[in-house]
Amino acid sequence: MAGTAWFAPTVFAALVVTWHVGRPEMWHDELVTVDVATRSTGQILRLLEKVDAVHGAYYLFMHAWTTLVGAGPAAVRLPSALAMTAATACVALAGQRLFGRTAGVAAGFLFALVPTVTRFGQEARSYALVVLGAALATLLLLRALERPRLGRWAVYTLAVAALGVLNVVSLTLLLGHGAAVLIHWWRQRSRWLLVRFALAAAAGVALALPVVLRGMRQAGRQISWIPDSPPWTVWEQTFGSPQVAAAVTALAGLGLLANLRGRAGVVPRAVTAAVVAALPVPVILVASTGDINYFFSKYLLFLLPAWAVLAGAGIGALRRVPLVAAALVLVAALAVPGQQALRAEFSHSWYTYPQARAFQPLAYSEAARLVAADYQPGDGMVAGGPWWWMHGPGVRYYLPKDVTLRNVFEAQSAADRGELFGADCPEPARCLRDEPRIWVVLAEVTDAPLTGLPRKQSAALTERYDVVRVEHPRRMTVALLQRRP
Template sequence: MALLSPSSAQDRTPPARDGGGSGTPAARDARGILRSVWIWPTLITFVLTVYQIGIPQLWEDELNSWDMAARGTGELLSAVRNVDAVLGAYYLFLHGWMAVVGESATAVRLPSALAMAGATACTALIGRRLFGRRAGLTAGLLFTLVPVVTRYGHEARPYALVVLAVALSTLLLLRALDRPGNRWRWAGYTLSLAAVGLLHLVALTALAGHLVVVALHARSERRTAVRFGLAALIGVAASAPVALLGRAQAGRQIAWIPEPDLSSLLTFWPQLYASALAAGAVTTLAVLAWGERRDAVLSATALAVLPPLVLWVVSHGDVSYFYYRYLLFTLPAWVVLAGAGLTAARSRALVAAALVVVALLTLPEHQAMRKPYAHFWHGVDYEGAARTIQKYHRPGDAVVYDRGPDYWRMLDVGVRFYLPDGLRMRDVFLAESAADRNDLWSTECPDPAACVKDERRIWLVVGGNDADPFEALPGPQARALRARYTASGTERLTGVTVALLRRRS
């Protein structure tokens, strides 16, 4: 059907009359790529996401990613049987990536930057197929300007890859619907849908939007509906083992997410864009698209709106899944609608002016994304703590990490990440590491006094900036250290204190 065709009449451009003699085929192909609707938005997104990608310090969730991915393959597979099964595929991917690229902050975040660039390309191509070339190009450029794209393009977590997987699955579905008899196109859609489920089960709510797209396109074409149903069934089935494990672990992993009320359907929008201004601009432009082709508008709206509604409904059971970053994959559909709404004005000057205004309005948020503690709710200077230890370290030093009530700060993992590979110290109160326990958390020595040996110096790393660093430790640990050590130097950093303890003579 023509309603979801790759281009519209208003965007058709007559072919160039070069008589076949304007350069080699390779040169013509290169010019064709440079004129493609996706290339410039994709390059801009990549540049914006890679720029200063290593400056924000890794926060707790990213440290979990690094800690899990840095384990051996066997240890990693054993761990996801107990915890974080829904992220297991991402951890395995990151494990292989780090083996090749390295483990710096830039290295572990680079897949997310690449994924956001890929998602930009898919967004522009979806916009072109639904609303035409100009709308696709505008959608791609709007996508690059939304601050959350940079925020999660700087994140060593799977969310950017999920955005790419869902956008790619939508694009491949549209291609399959163009030629419903082509089994390879349906196979591509099936594989992309399997990737969605393996990366993040919640993102399979995108199927609600896909179902509407198929219904609008196929209408009475029963064979197309059957092909879609079979492809969706196989794609979802691929993630069934992850779903079973994830369901058993959900109470531990996401019990902190509250059950949403009606206001949650509105209040999560600014978080979805990491900018209230961007949310308002994109939503306003999306509304303007309702004067365009009906089926295309309904398709894009379903892709944008149905997943949050489905997730809101299912979050009123035993477990709530309604959280903004789990719905980042709806962003391409929103900017496709916004691109169609903006280009409906038929004025290139107006489109360019609107893009410039959005860029200026969101510039402060883009700048904030690149600050050292941009990823934190409460900043912790792991890098500064590691730098202090490295500067004054001596062979034979040991270390004590605060794993008290604020264990979620992951002081041990954060400092280890920023310490040089060759600088390793005995962890005085560590009984069993997280890797040995096949878990995210370690266990500590039940008898602290017995675990204190004869090290002359111990580094104490605790959360906060209390006047007495010993006070941050559990009582038995503090007493065991006080009995034999005294603090000879203390450095208070953002969210963390480092003290050097010397053995009493």
């Protein structure tokens, strides 16, 4: 049966991805998602004019989602978990179509075992949806090549459009798809095949083009910070494990070589899988030689389905069930360190794993517990330091609903100004309303909390308030200020 290859891997993926989905601490990017998704539709659209247009479709989807199910950690991560689960089914079905049932089952399990599949299947960002889009687009292309009906090409067009809307870099997958179509055409010599693919791909890109163009104009602000890293280092980060990266790459090579020596009809399928998996890699590397680096682990996740399919073919080449099972168990064992690291409490801020952290995580929930334990109605709050740490929104996110803190120095909220951050009062002293107490939250550890604020804000607080308590949750400072009589 056509459906048998996908069932077991998909059930396994659902269990793996949803296990403790709400446990890891929310981190900067996820807090941005929640902050934007809980704005009004008009406020979201105003933001997209300035920044984050490439995340616009995801934000609008999450706006509807959070309206229905809420914005708790598990709730906002569930769409990503469902996307990775569905992507597993697509991987298994694509593997079965190309190399048979055993290879399809192996491909599905391999994909679900990759640590970053779990990691980004539990993150409130759009990357899991991009992976699903890539897996689905490839599966739909294979279906269209089998029976090139208009409806199948139309659905493929929509999948391509979704890819472009969610992640511009993932459109390089079309290069592999185009090569696969040429291979299929070489065997059948049907001129209409090339025309249909070209029209479908072009229509998909055209639908995504407004987002792509706006995203390219905003790229300097959004991703100019991405550092250059050695390609293999990025490859390890893409899999979330050096062992799994090496194993999947080796198995993919085995899958290609084993099938190149197989029956005549299998060889084109092996080459098809190889070009879809590999062709985008050098293209992205070349495109990253300019001012902006696109060869970044999170942007390469869309390649995982194709590599899992080819690696599944490598395991499928073992043929005997005990050998296939042993190979999967070995990969599972290799994945354990990565799975453990990327499921830990503060794992979501470790996007550079297995290399050293780019920065230390912040304990927003612990800071919120300190504030909530001694909260009094009328308290205010000041969040000092760079906004991108999201420590102000992070603490507010974890506070109980009955704890409300006015941001005493905020003249205009991020939502009202159509930005990712709010605007501070030019004259802080005038913005104070004689709050009896003010909580100061900093994304640094210091025993002199007022020195972590801008000079005018520090002066206004020093004139009227005393610091009565300073505590240090992980990598943060929470201080309580009391107004003088």
